[in-house]
Amino acid sequence: MSQHHTLLIVGGGAAGVSVANNMLRQNANINIGLIEPSEKHYYQPGFTIIGGGEYTLKAATRNEADLINPKVKWIKDHADSFQPEQNTVTLRSGETVTYDYLVVCPGLQLDWDKIKGLKETLNKNNVCSNYSPDTCEYTWECIQNIQSGTALFTQPPPPFKCAGAPQKIMYLAADRFRKKGILDKFTIEFCNAGPAMFGIPFFAKALEKVAAGYGVNKFFNHNLVEIDGPGKTATFETTDSAGNKQRVSKKFDMIHVTPPQSAPDFIKQSPLANAAGWVDVNDNTLQHNKYPNIFGLGDAASTSNAKTAAAVRKQVPVVVDNILYLMKNKAVEGKYDGYGSCPLTTSLSTVMLAEFSYGGKVTPSFPFLDPRKNRWIWWWGKKVGFPWLYWHLMIKGYRIDIPHRESYAKKFMTEE
Template sequence: MSADSKQLNHQVVIVGGGSAGTTVAASLLRQKPELDVAVIEPSDTHYYQPAFTLVGGGTYEMAKTARPQKSTLPEGSTWIKDGVATFEPDDNSLTLNDGRKVSYQTLVVAPGIQLNWGKVEGLEETLGRNGVCSNYSPETAPYTWECLKQFRGGNAIFTQPPPPLKCAGAPQKIAYLAADYARKHDLLSESNFQFYSGAGALFSVPDFVPHLEKVAGRYGIGINLGHDLVAVDGERKVATFQTTDANGDKQTVEQPFDLLHVTPHQSAPEFISQSPLANADGWVDVDRNTTQHNQYKNVFSLGDASSLPTSKTAAAVRKQAPVTVKNLLAHMNSQPLEGSYDGYTSCPLVTAYGKVMLAEFIYDGVVTPTLPLSPFKESRFYWFVKKSMLPPFYWNQMLKGKEPDIAHKPLNA
């Protein structure tokens, strides 16, 4: 499972060995074991990122989220341990960071999203100390739990940047868990919990907003929309936000903190946004239903780096991967593309220890539950699903290319 020659050539090349790339590789090889599939991935470790919130909340072990990359890639695939520098789709090739060329018959682009820690002044210098934490990195998620355990009341601040971002519910989840922790330890009355979001709404699907507002209200969490974190002074323990007043003028707001959980600004990776594969916003330009590139027909993309207009979650990848594989194989056989992705994604919104509100929806924000349970009700069952059922499903089913599924239906159907 290694590739070291100067000029590489494979039938199917997959950029990215995360949830999307690994799932597609495994599914292709389950259906066509004879395929020559290569996965380009520089990392040695594969993380189950949906559990990072639980790690930060002290209810899941960090070690259980990580497995060696080599063990998660499917048998029969070739692992190219490097990153991509440039794409040359007119020549059906790409160039790796070490200068090697890789040519392909079909390309799948799934490198994930880029975390831009440096966009907030002072953040990188203080992240992981001074009460500044983040569940968006495996290196820093455990420190969130340390901050919670050390919290004795005061100002607890939670931030969310303007979109795009992966798992857009995660910035709220840790706020609710932290507030519930404070409640359990009789600290809530001595605390000031505030949620600052650079977005214009608490959640992208309007139907869930009033229900989430009730959760925030239960804890006394203040909601501050249109506030983008621009600077952190870790020594002074002050966070600075930029907002726009009623006259349209930009102004800054300083907020002292005792605990600050930061969600970093995010974007398409630069080697994607600066490539011929990108649309005007920097994402891989694909058809929203087939996942096929709009210009280069032997290129497909799914996951966080794609232009698919839905929330960027592992649940979305689970539904995108079978469509991508079906259409990729059809393309290779010069057949019509019949697989169609409807935009399904889901976000298990953790609202307390032991409670989850499961937001499931498709394109245009249409709520589509899988089970006949109210999607707006906080549920102990969905907590069990998130904590105990989804991780083994991810490792043993999804990443193995297995495609068991339960249909989701519009709420009013």
């Protein structure tokens, strides 16, 4: 059995649904197929504040069927393999789907298995993670119940979803402990496989101050490799300045784990992948570097931007417009500049809105607001405004383009 679509989309998350619905707003008659096995769709930026007790999983969840335009053929199956020379995708069921144009955006996979012992102890023994709808509620349970002790928060080597998420939950937990009057009963440690608080120095300096305000102990070049839940012990591989590695163990009473992440295995094993396993696309046009009728965006793309919903919001119009250009025999345009945004929750009432593009350029959207400042308005955005924009505008295919400018940040750079 086989079916054909003018545009075929692999992945029904933020990127896939937005591309389908946006395309129909540009061309209401285009024949679109969307491959997505899951019946639930999650607002993943909400997972952090679910873990912090400020949001609910119900509020972050919708039925996939309610989000996909009825004109789109929903193919409720897994994509299994790609045959780009034949313009064909084979499904796990064995059925094949052919296309004129293909968009690949299946998101990331969480590699829990790369940390020895993690899967066996996750969601018990005070071992939690905000990175899955199956685990984020247990984070809040841990934060509610623990009264003292050592709380570890880990960050793996990149790439992973949202560059600030591993430390955002740490600040929410610390502020929760402070409000309960028990912060001084905790030793809080940030164990980061990387060399700094954040990949962009402009924001790293500001986050250092936030961490210091909560008394957080920072351990850089510490990569979690093993965890013994019942024994309450985490083992890290550390790297010194000379590149020498050794293993150190830390005891904990609670640990929040950010799992290693990578492109899905079916992407890594496909002819669409680059050497690192990502969908091999041009950084600016998002067109595949080998197959011109294929595009990639979102977390599985090879672009070096931060893997956030805000990046997807900027990528969708570029992909849609470039497919329409190809249909009219026009040249594609390289309009994506690597924009991403990370609303860094620094307390239960404040957020630092980090916006940046390729090369670590700080590119705010609001010219008169210092992006390093912790503001209540962005906390409101995190809890109310951004989810509303996601469900009611972005996912429905509307274009939301708030200009961002490197020049907006220069005033604040000189004030450092």
